[in-house]
Amino acid sequence: MAAGKKPRLAVWxxxxxxxxxxxxxxxxxxxxxxxxxxxxxxxxxxxxxxVAGPYDISLVxxxxxxxxxxxxxxxxxxxSRVLITIGxxxxxxxxxxxxxxxxxxxxxxMVYAHPExxxxxxxxxxxxxxxxxxxxxxxxxIDKYQLLxxxxxxxxxxxxxxxAHSQCIECKxxxxxxxxxxxxxxCLGPVTQAGCGNICxxxxxGCYGCFGPKEAPNPAALSGxxxxxxMDLRQTRHFYRSFxxxxxxxxxxxxxxxxxxx
Amino acid sequence: xxxxxxxxxxxVITDAAGLGVLVAALGVDGRRVIGPVCRDGAVVxxxxxxxxxxxxxxxxxxxxxxYRLKKTGDSRYFAHAVGPQxxxxxxxxxxxxxxxxxxxxKGFEIVKDTPAPAPEYVFLGVRACExxxxxxHDRVFDNGDFADPGYLARRGRALIVAVNCTRAGGSCxxxxxxxxxxxxxxxxxxxxxxxxxxxxxxxIETGSERGAAIMAGFEAPLADxxxxxxxxxxxxxxxxxxxxxxxxxxxxxxGKSLDDPRWDEIAMRCLxxxxxxxxxxxxxxxSTKDLTSLDGKTAERQRVWDSCFTLDxxxxxxxxxxxxxxxxxxxxxxxxxxxxxEQFGMSGCTGCGRCITWCPVGIDxxxxxxxxxxxxxxxx
Numbered sequence: 001m002a003a004g005k006k007p008r009l010a011v012w013x014x015x016x017x018x019x020x021x022x023x024x025x026x027x028x029x030x031x032x033x034x035x036x037x038x039x040x041x042x043x044x045x046x047x048x049x050x051v052a053g054p055y056d057i058s059l060v061x062x063x064x065x066x067x068x069x070x071x072x073x074x075x076x077x078x079x080s081r082v083l084i085t086i087g088x089x090x091x092x093x094x095x096x097x098x099x100x101x102x103x104x105x106x107x108x109x110m111v112y113a114h115p116e117x118x119x120x121x122x123x124x125x126x127x128x129x130x131x132x133x134x135x136x137x138x139x140x141x142i143d144k145y146q147l148l149x150x151x152x153x154x155x156x157x158x159x160x161x162x163x164a165h166s167q168c169i170e171c172k173x174x175x176x177x178x179x180x181x182x183x184x185x186x187c188l189g190p191v192t193q194a195g196c197g198n199i200c201x202x203x204x205x206g207c208y209g210c211f212g213p214k215e216a217p218n219p220a221a222l223s224g225x226x227x228x229x230x231m232d233l234r235q236t237r238h239f240y241r242s243f244x245x246x247x248x249x250x251x252x253x254x255x256x257x258x259x260x261x262x
Numbered sequence: 263x264x265x266x267x268x269x270x271x272x273x274v275i276t277d278a279a280g281l282g283v284l285v286a287a288l289g290v291d292g293r294r295v296i297g298p299v300c301r302d303g304a305v306v307x308x309x310x311x312x313x314x315x316x317x318x319x320x321x322x323x324x325x326x327x328x329y330r331l332k333k334t335g336d337s338r339y340f341a342h343a344v345g346p347q348x349x350x351x352x353x354x355x356x357x358x359x360x361x362x363x364x365x366x367x368k369g370f371e372i373v374k375d376t377p378a379p380a381p382e383y384v385f386l387g388v389r390a391c392e393x394x395x396x397x398x399h400d401r402v403f404d405n406g407d408f409a410d411p412g413y414l415a416r417r418g419r420a421l422i423v424a425v426n427c428t429r430a431g432g433s434c435x436x437x438x439x440x441x442x443x444x445x446x447x448x449x450x451x452x453x454x455x456x457x458x459x460x461x462x463x464x465x466i467e468t469g470s471e472r473g474a475a476i477m478a479g480f481e482a483p484l485a486d487x488x489x490x491x492x493x494x495x496x497x498x499x500x501x502x503x504x505x506x507x508x509x510x511x512x513x514x515x516x517g518k519s520l521d522d523p524r525w526d527e528i529a530m531r532c533l534x535x536x537x538x539x540x541x542x543x544x545x546x547x548x549s550t551k552d553l554t555s556l557d558g559k560t561a562e563r564q565r566v567w568d569s570c571f572t573l574d575x576x577x578x579x580x581x582x583x584x585x586x587x588x589x590x591x592x593x594x595x596x597x598x599x600x601x602x603x604e605q606f607g608m609s610g611c612t613g614c615g616r617c618i619t620w621c622p623v624g625i626d627x628x629x630x631x632x633x634x635x636x637x638x639x640x641x642x
Contacts, residue, residue: 030556033556033557034556036556036557037556037557148556149553151556152553152554152555152556153554155556155558156554156558158552158554161551161552161553163572163574164572164573164574165536165569165572165573165574166533166534166535166536166572168535168536168537168540168622169535169536169540169567169569169572172346172356172536172537172540172541172567173356173357173540173566173567174356175306175347175351176302177301177302177303177304177306177346178329178346178537178620178622179302179303180622181327181328181329181346181619181620181621181622182302182303182304182329182330182331182346183303184328187622189535189622190533190535190537190622190623191533191535204302204303214535215572215573215574216534216573216585216587217533217534218530218532218533218534218587220530221530221531221532221533221623222533222622222623224531224623225327225622225623225624
């Protein structure tokens, strides 16, 4: 980034619900500071004004689920110095990656009056399956403080402070009592990456795994415990199949459970 | 530093109402009383202002990976064993700001803030294993080579009201670590609850001049020999009710069993979630984080609790040293039970049992130590 010139930011949407982009607008108190620090070149959720690329930082939301997406992400990559993917869709394929386990043509025929107009891929996949990604920010949706931290780090040329460790660490740091040990509530926290701000365990619910697998997780050991807590094989399998169904460790564990269940 | 019993003030005997008076007296002169309260299905250490804040008649059923609170008709306020938190939370908080800086030209300057005075805590209900843990941290944070001013300031001002355990938890093994269940030293006041025909009576022993100053304004009859005997008997019940025990040869065996196949077997079960290290009252590992303002004009360095169970923790140039969970678990348990002795001249484990109870999959340090010790003894 040239000195004295604001870095140009772009926000791109692929297959997604827009919730992660909204996290940027949701920054409220910090939004003016962000607008001060960057030139918003392309952010349709916020403004119709468009500045042509290249862009210093691109935030990419959404998964690749159509043939058009595949072409468009290549174009975005070519125009972006730093490409950061945001949210479960962009980093793992999102909840729409449940299609990867089924016959997408059957869905298309069932849902649309004119299936012949639908051009879709058989799978929903993360951006990193298609282009080089500089940083992946997890979550469904992402946490706005983590988003600010990633932008902040990119602007200041430092490593973002986004730990890849378990949700349990976040619970313990904030003094939240473990819902699994103290109440027997099934929880994905021990295999899930921290970062949400402790939303579910903080109100006595188990973690849903919105931030995807933590570094080097051991879901098989956790599944054993979930079964002991009273979940059956089907429920345990489905526990992993939500927003991050296609994230490696979750996908493999749910497949393993399915193979046991027969 | 050990003073003979009664050197500061003779033990007195009181009842629940007297305990209420004591709780109120502890909280004057700007002191902040932190004690056991029930929250979200556990006994946690949080502010206490009155007797009714304490968990009257509450017991905890603890086993590997399981903790359940039960309300009983018990007249004791401290019938529970230790919960998920320890006093580490207050003496060595999870997040601390170390320093901040302002950009100046191409460099930066450290902002010299006058640190806020350390809060004057009263820790109410400190168990013998927790006194041992605080003693360990005293050594870790002031060991001749290194002294942590923040810790020492908080520690120096803290008043400790110990409670002798009269009921052991299912994961407790302090007796086999020689750390309890009776508080022998290191307290300002020590309470023992005695349940008899006449209801709850509480023995109050004084262990320091600060404790004596609190007791100066407290009216209660002196404890007689039968009270002292009844208190001893009550603590003996806890000693005999320990749910677990550490193998005596563990220190030697673990240090010489670095290639035991058990480590890989544990790794199959271990989640590497780090719960054991975060509930441990003696684990003190941290990472530092450098944060900046968005405009890059100011920066701050923070110290945050970390764990030897994360990949990042052992990350140096070229990658993480302990990539596998087996290596990480082995590092943790051998540091705790073996190398801590070499580093600090004491064990790093006090037998509180938290790592057993709060492990989501119930991995039991006493069981793992026993299996490896037995295999070492057989093999050796």
